[in-house]
Amino acid sequence: xxxxxxxxxxxxxxxxxxxxxxxxxxxxxxxxxxxxxxxxxxxxxxxxxxxxxxxxxxxxxxxxxxxxxxxxxxxxxxxxxxxxxxxxxxxxxxxxxxxxxxxxxxxxxxxxxxxxxxxxxxxxxxxxxxxxxxxxxxxxxxxxxxxxxxxxxxxxxxxxxxxxxxxxxxxxxxxxxxxxxxxxxxxxxxxxxxxxxxxxxxxxxxxxxxxxxxxxxxxxxxxxxxxxxxxxxxxxxxxxxxxxxxxxxxxxxxxxxxxxxxxxxxxxxxxxxxxxxxxxxxxxxxxxxxxxxxxxxxxxxxxxxxxxxxxxxxxxxxxxxxxxxxxxxxxxxxxxxxxxxxxxxxxxxxxxxxxxxxxxxxxxxxxxxxxxxxxxxxxxxxxxxxxxxxxxxxxxxxxxxxxxxxxxxxxxxxxxxxxxxxxxxxxxxxxxxxxxxxxxxxxxxxxxxxxxxxx
Numbered sequence: 280x281x282x283x284x285x286x287x288x289x290x291x292x293x294x295x296x297x298x299x300x301x302x303x304x305x306x307x308x309x310x311x312x313x314x315x316x317x318x319x320x321x322x323x324x325x326x327x328x329x330x331x332x333x334x335x336x337x338x339x340x341x342x343x344x345x346x347x348x349x350x351x352x353x354x355x356x357x358x359x360x361x362x363x364x365x366x367x368x369x370x371x372x373x374x375x376x377x378x379x380x381x382x383x384x385x386x387x388x389x390x391x392x393x394x395x396x397x398x399x400x401x402x403x404x405x406x407x408x409x410x411x412x413x414x415x416x417x418x419x420x421x422x423x424x425x426x427x428x429x430x431x432x433x434x435x436x437x438x439x440x441x442x443x444x445x446x447x448x449x450x451x452x453x454x455x456x457x458x459x460x461x462x463x464x465x466x467x468x469x470x471x472x473x474x475x476x477x478x479x480x481x482x483x484x485x486x487x488x489x490x491x492x493x494x495x496x497x498x499x500x501x502x503x504x505x506x507x508x509x510x511x512x513x514x515x516x517x518x519x520x521x522x523x524x525x526x527x528x529x530x531x532x533x534x535x536x537x538x539x540x541x542x543x544x545x546x547x548x549x550x551x552x553x554x555x556x557x558x559x560x561x562x563x564x565x566x567x568x569x570x571x572x573x574x575x576x577x578x579x580x581x582x583x584x585x586x587x588x589x590x591x592x593x594x595x596x597x598x599x600x601x602x603x604x605x606x607x608x609x610x611x612x613x614x615x616x617x618x619x620x621x622x623x624x625x626x627x628x629x630x631x632x633x634x635x636x637x638x639x640x641x642x643x644x645x646x647x648x649x650x651x652x653x654x655x656x657x658x659x660x661x662x663x664x665x666x667x668x669x670x671x672x673x674x675x676x677x678x679x680x681x682x683x684x685x686x687x688x689x690x691x692x693x694x695x696x697x698x699x700x701x702x703x704x705x706x707x708x709x710x711x712x713x714x715x716x717x718x719x720x721x722x723x724x725x726x727x728x729x730x731x732x733x734x
Contacts, residue, residue, distance in 0.1 A: 301501020315346035361488035369412030390509030394456030407456030459514030463566025503528035512538025542588030613674035661707030
């Protein structure tokens with residue numbers, strides 16, 4: 280009873296005074312508080328078939344979920360029969376934080392690099408996150424890199440506010456190194472031949488299993504936001520069609536933060552499409568052409584699986600009433616390293632860091648211009664590209680806070696873009712910064728300094 284009273288008080292002081300579509304009125308909220316609603320959109324027999332079925336936990340399996348565990352992170356265990364598994368073969372799990380006064384839900388996909396060989400899948404330099412699997416206490420406050428990662432996740436963020444902080448939150452952790460797209464078991468040998476690993480690029484099936492659990496156990500959202508940064512941003516956009524159709528929320532939104540899926544057509548010239556070598560490699564390494572891209576093409580008539588970048592326009596055409604968006608920094612030196620450093624000798628062998636960074640930014644800018652050109656005609660797909668933020672090598676616009684993601688020359692803030700996606704009418708905001716001096720000239724930020732030391 281004391282915990283339920285605390286939940287009511289927290290909601291009273293944090294919930295906006297207006298009601299959103301998908302919110303419950305006060306009597307419904309009180310009823311839900313003491314008799315929690317279950318899944319009202321369960322997986323159908325038809326959805327349990329096919330190459331990528333929605334498979335729920337078997338009856339009687341202890342998943343660890345408490346329907347009345349409001350305003351706390353809960354670990355949801357997934358049975359191996361769901362098809363879910365981490366890269367190292369350990370069980371996959373995800374996390375939910377629920378409130379009783381709304382069905383609206385944020386699905387946040389965690390970032391954390393990518394891998395396609397022994398060294399990177401073991402978590403080495405330019406590797407992938409969580410090579411040893413996901414601990415049960417992953418979202419505890421003792422692990423701020425996850426629990427406080429973004430205002431989209433940190434419900435009581437002291438610096439940045441957004442209406443989705445009052446929504447239910449689903450945190451999809453990352454442990455397969457494949458932008459949540461892969462479907463391949465690979466064997467990677469150590470460079471010196473002394474060891475090898477079996478690695479499960481199983482990202483797509485993990486997302487499908489988490490989605491099956493959500494459909495079977497919690498109410499269908501009135502509104503749903505799919506988002507994440509870095510690999511999580513890429514995972515949000517590559518899985519959006521699956522999540523959108525099968526979750527079936529009446530209002531759906533996408534914000535891809537710093538996980539661009541750039542145009543890179545087969546037969547193109549890497550000088551024109553710098554991400555082409557990366558995309559060619561991961562399509563083979565992660566088994567994309569053998570299943571995941573075929574499945575996606577079946578859902579998205581406009582998707583050309585010989586050019587992964589065609590996904591953006593295909594989503595806009597397939598879901599014309601959804602509001603979709605992409606953001607990253609033009610000076611991003613993290614995702615750009617993954618994209619180019621191991622594919623261009625002049626970058627890998629640059630004489631110093633300054634020269635390397637200049638070459639990275641040159642290709643990143645070219646890819647960004649290609650993406651911007653593709654998105655400009657799309658009224659329901661926005662793109663927002665500020666230049667620089669002195670945090671995490673300008674990687675990820677929405678981590679820590681929504682500050683210092685401004686485009687000063689156009690008097691725009693990152694929150695303007697987020698609000699354009701979530702609350703806007705008419706075309707979603709599109710903007711790219713041309714000024715290269717204003718952002719680096721900003722005053723020293725002590726908070727960002729301390730966070731960079733932790734990172």
